[in-house]
Amino acid sequence: MAIGLSIGFSALIALITGLTFDAMSDGLRAEFDPILTTLGGWIFGMVLVITLAVTSVTSEYSSRLVRTTFILNPNRNRVFAAKAIVIALLGVAISAIVIPGMFLISQPIYHFYGLQTASVTDHDAARYLIIAPLLEGLNHALIPFAFAWLLRSTASAITASIGFSVLPWMITPMVPLWVQENVLRYLPDNAKDCLLGQLGPGAPTYLGDTAAIVVMAVWIVGALTAAVFVLNRRDV
Amino acid sequence: MITATGWTKRYGGTVAVDDLTFQVKPGIITGFLGPNGAGKTTTMRLILGLDKATEGTVTVNEHAYRDKRAPMQEIGALIDPAAVHGGRSAYHHLLWQAQAGGLPRHRVDEVLELAGLADVAGKKVGGFSLGMQQRLGIASALLGDPPVLLFDEPVNGLDPEGIQWVRALVRRFASEGRTVLLSSHLMTEMEQTADHVLVIGRGRLVADLPMEEMTRQSAQSHVKVVSPRADELVSHLEARGALVSNGTPNELTVTGLDTSVIGAIAFAHGIPLNELSTHRASLEAAFMELTRDSVEYRAQRDLAA
Ligand SMILES: Nc1ncnc2c1ncn2[C@@H]1O[C@H](COP(=O)(O)OP(=O)(O)O)[C@@H](O)[C@H]1O
Ligand SMILES: [Mg+2]
Numbered sequence: 338m339a340i341g342l343s344i345g346f347s348a349l350i351a352l353i354t355g356l357t358f359d360a361m362s363d364g365l366r367a368e369f370d371p372i373l374t375t376l377g378g379w380i381f382g383m384v385l386v387i388t389l390a391v392t393s394v395t396s397e398y399s400s401r402l403v404r405t406t407f408i409l410n411p412n413r414n415r416v417f418a419a420k421a422i423v424i425a426l427l428g429v430a431i432s433a434i435v436i437p438g439m440f441l442i443s444q445p446i447y448h449f450y451g452l453q454t455a456s457v458t459d460h461d462a463a464r465y466l467i468i469a470p471l472l473e474g475l476n477h478a479l480i481p482f483a484f485a486w487l488l489r490s491t492a493s494a495i496t497a498s499i500g501f502s503v504l505p506w507m508i509t510p511m512v513p514l515w516v517q518e519n520v521l522r523y524l525p526d527n528a529k530d531c532l533l534g535q536l537g538p539g540a541p542t543y544l545g546d547t548a549a550i551v552v553m554a555v556w557i558v559g560a561l562t563a564a565v566f567v568l569n570r571r572d573v
Numbered sequence: 574m575i576t577a578t579g580w581t582k583r584y585g586g587t588v589a590v591d592d593l594t595f596q597v598k599p600g601i602i603t604g605f606l607g608p609n610g611a612g613k614t615t616t617m618r619l620i621l622g623l624d625k626a627t628e629g630t631v632t633v634n635e636h637a638y639r640d641k642r643a644p645m646q647e648i649g650a651l652i653d654p655a656a657v658h659g660g661r662s663a664y665h666h667l668l669w670q671a672q673a674g675g676l677p678r679h680r681v682d683e684v685l686e687l688a689g690l691a692d693v694a695g696k697k698v699g700g701f702s703l704g705m706q707q708r709l710g711i712a713s714a715l716l717g718d719p720p721v722l723l724f725d726e727p728v729n730g731l732d733p734e735g736i737q738w739v740r741a742l743v744r745r746f747a748s749e750g751r752t753v754l755l756s757s758h759l760m761t762e763m764e765q766t767a768d769h770v771l772v773i774g775r776g777r778l779v780a781d782l783p784m785e786e787m788t789r790q791s792a793q794s795h796v797k798v799v800s801p802r803a804d805e806l807v808s809h810l811e812a813r814g815a816l817v818s819n820g821t822p823n824e825l826t827v828t829g830l831d832t833s834v835i836g837a838i839a840f841a842h843g844i845p846l847n848e849l850s851t852h853r854a855s856l857e858a859a860f861m862e863l864t865r866d867s868v869e870y871r872a873q874r875d876l877a878a
Contacts, residue, residue, distance in 0.1 A: 401656035404623055405713070408650055409673040411622050411639045572624035 339385035340435050346378030347439035348446060355450030371455040372465050373535055375443040379473065382435035384499065386428045386477040391494040393424055394485035407573050417565050421482060428478025432470035440466060465533065472529045475557060477502065480525060483560035486568050502526050509542065517541040528552035574599055574752055575620060575721065580629035582615055582776075589615040591776035593629070597754045599720070602747045604767030604784075605756040608864055612776040613756040617652050617725045633721055645674035645717030651724040654710030659699025663690055663709055666698050671716055680716050688712035689738065703730030711739070721752040728762055740766050760860040774864035787859065796832055798825040799848035800839065809838050823847070 354374060358366065368374075397403040410416050440455075440462070447454045455462040481498035488494040505521045512521070521527055522542040528549040530536050536543050544552060575597040582590040590612040597603045607613050618624045620631055622638035630637070633648055641647055657666055667681045685691045688708040693701075698709060707730050714722060722743070728736045743766065747753045757763050763770060763784075770787055772780035780787070800806055803823045810817050815830040827835060832849050839846050 400658055401653055402658060404653055404656060405670065406673070407623060408621050408652075409645060409670055411641055411644055570625070572618075 339381045340431065340438070343378040343381040343385075343435045344438040344442055346381060347375050348378075348442045350374065350377035351443035351446035355446055355452060358450060358452060369452065371444070371447055371453050372440065372462050373533070375440045376436070376469070376533075376535075378439050379435065382431060383473065383477050383502065386431050386474065387481045387498045387502075388495060389427060389431075390424045390478045390482040391485040391498060392491055393420060394482065395489060395491040395494055398489045399491065404573050413568050414565060417486070417568060421479065421561060424478045424482050425475055429470055429474035432474035432477075436469045436473065437466050469533055472532055472553070476525055476529050476553065479557050480560050483564035486564040506530075514541055523552055525553050525556035528556075574635075575631065575633050575723075575754065576635075577616075577620075577631040578629055580616075580619065580631060581627045582612075582619055582624060583627045588776050590619065590626075593773070593776075593778050595771055595778060595781055597752055597771075598769070599752040600747060600750050601768040602743050602753045602755060602766055604763035604770040605754055605773065606760060606763055606770055606860060607756075607758065607773035609758050610775075611758075611773045611864070613758075613773060614652070614725055615776075616773070617650065617723055617756065620723060621648070621650055621652065643675065643717070645670075645676060645719065647717070647719050648721045648723060649714030649717060649719040650722075651707075651710040651714045651727055653725075654706040657698045657701075657706070657709070659697065661698055662695050663698050663701070663712075664694040666709065667712060667716065670713055674717055676716055680718070684712040684715045687715060687742075704732055704735050707731055708735065711742070720750075722746060722754070724753075724755045726756055726758070728757070736762075760857045772860065772863050779863045795852050796827045796830065796835055797848060797850050797852055798827055798835060798839075798846065799823055800825075800844055800846050802844045805842070806839060806844050809842055809844075810835065813838065 351374070354369065358369070397406060406416060407413060437457075440457075444454050444456070457463060457466060477498075480501070481494060484497050484501075485491075485494040488497060501524075505524050506526060509517060509521055518541050522544060527536070527542050528544055531542075531544045531549040532546060532553070577593050577595050580590055580593040581588070593616065605613055605616070615624065619626050620633065620638060633641075638644060638648070661669070663685065664681060667684065668678065671678065671681050682691075682694075685694050688711055690705065690708055690712060693705065698706070701709060707727065711724070711727065714724070724739075724743070727739050727743075731739065743753050743755060747768070755763070755766065767784050769783050770780065771778060798806065801823060803819070803825050807817050807819070807825065810825075810827060810830065813830060813834070815835075816828045818826045820826055830838075832851055836846065836849055
């Protein structure tokens with residue numbers, strides 16, 4: 338469902354872009370990119386990945402089956418690792434369906450309205466279609482997964498995860514420059530946007546490739562480490 | 574064999590379990606008794622490594638539960654039978670656990686049979702009654718055919734037939750040399766089941782003794798006699814050394830003679846009897862007394878502190 342919504346929404350964005358392109362300001366027109374603009378519907382895919390990652394943990398807390406799980410497997414690190422691997426793979430798999438789907442459905446629509454198009458055989462497009470599912474998948478699966486172990490409640494973990502992904506991006510234009518440069522810049526979603534090329538070197542929160550990879554890795558590994566540390570110390 | 578040493582668990586300010594030291598031995602049924610809130614479930618959770626003890630250690634067959642590689646084959650636990658995935662069938666609920674524990678699929682069919690759930694194996698567990706949930710929980714505990722069984726309030730919600738079944742089951746397991754720990758808040762449930770009792774009150778161990786001693790320690794049991802000629806019977810019973818007190822006009826409470834002797838005396842004198850029964854409420858009373866003492870003891874300690 339969410340997969341269909343994501344792809345459909347991207348198609349809709351492509352349609353609207355095509356219909357209104359002539360009426361757009363030059364600035365908006367300059368933002369059009371036949372690859373990156375297709376990511377517009379990803380919000381649904383993202384919410385799907387976050388929800389699956391969170392409920393894979395919190396549903397066990399609400400049914401109290403988590404006790405059974407740890408009675409059967411008293412080694413909590415192993416349970417955590419096994420689940421993390423499954424969730425990471427699932428996140429990447431969903432992204433690997435949705436993101437190319439959104440890309441493919443948008444191209445004929447751009448073509449129809451005479452806009453610039455991209456083909457999977459283009460170097461940039463091919464790079465994007467490999468990197469984007471990996472980054473979006475891992476980021477939106479593993480950080481919410483860690484939040485879920487820490488918060489143990491579906492509602493709070495989903496809210497925290499979506500807020501963490503979306504809020505910084507929403508408030509960016511409203512906060513002082515130094516906050517952008519010194520805080521928002523080092524959040525995982527910003528690093529991911531830099532790696533995907535959605536932010537250029539001119540942006541105040543821009544990070545180079547290496548720095549962006551380090552920032553994302555530190556966040557993901559850090560969140561997982563915090564979660565497993567707390568899991569080993571708390572009562573079930 | 575389960576060994577707890579100097580075991581304490583605090584939740585914030587509440588002391589749930591206070592300095593417990595005990596052993597649960599194989600080959601017998603150990604009853605773990607205490608009123609609600611005494612710390613029985615907490616103790617079970619601590620044994621299973623779900624909660625962390627604030628102080629002290631516990632081992633099951635010499636190792637901490639958390640260090641076990643194949644825990645299902647070592648310990649079977651019934652602790653929260655309502656914790657199920659309501660949409661799953663009984664079969665799949667058990668299969669999930671068998672797979673998690675690396676056990677063969679045929680164990681699922683075997684424990685379903687053993688628990689009397691074979692006919693409802695395909696039904697969703699969300700629709701199970703309390704008694705069926707309890708049977709399913711026991712089936713889960715038996716999956717790994719473990720030498721140690723921990724059952725928290727196993728007869729809760731069971732009908733009399735179910736209670737008989739649990740009793741027969743644990744008796745058989747104990748006779749096979751397994752270690753069996755059963756908790757209950759009702760003395761009467763344990764009276765006919767346990768060989769040994771651990772009594773806990775407000776988190777403290779207040780008794781650790783064989784069942785016979787518990788019975789002996791408790792006030793003597795009495796016999797209730799109802800007869801239309803009760804007055805006449807009193808002198809005959811007292812002549813044989815009984816202690817008789819008169820309740821209502823036709824009813825006697827007799828201590829010091831058992832039912833067979835009282836029946837013979839009445840018969841010899843041609844006195845008809847309407848009722849002749851042994852009353853063991855005294856054991857329950859002994860249990861109440863034990864746990865009440867622990868409460869008083871705690872109150873004194875708190876005052877001293
Ligand atoms: N997770 C918890 N948090 C706080 N207090 C708890 C928790 N679990 C148990 N307790 C408290 O510990 C005491 C013992 O509870 P419990 O072990 O469930 O008793 P029992 O099983 O003997 O009825 C009670 O006072 C209970 O309120
Ligand atoms: Mg309890």
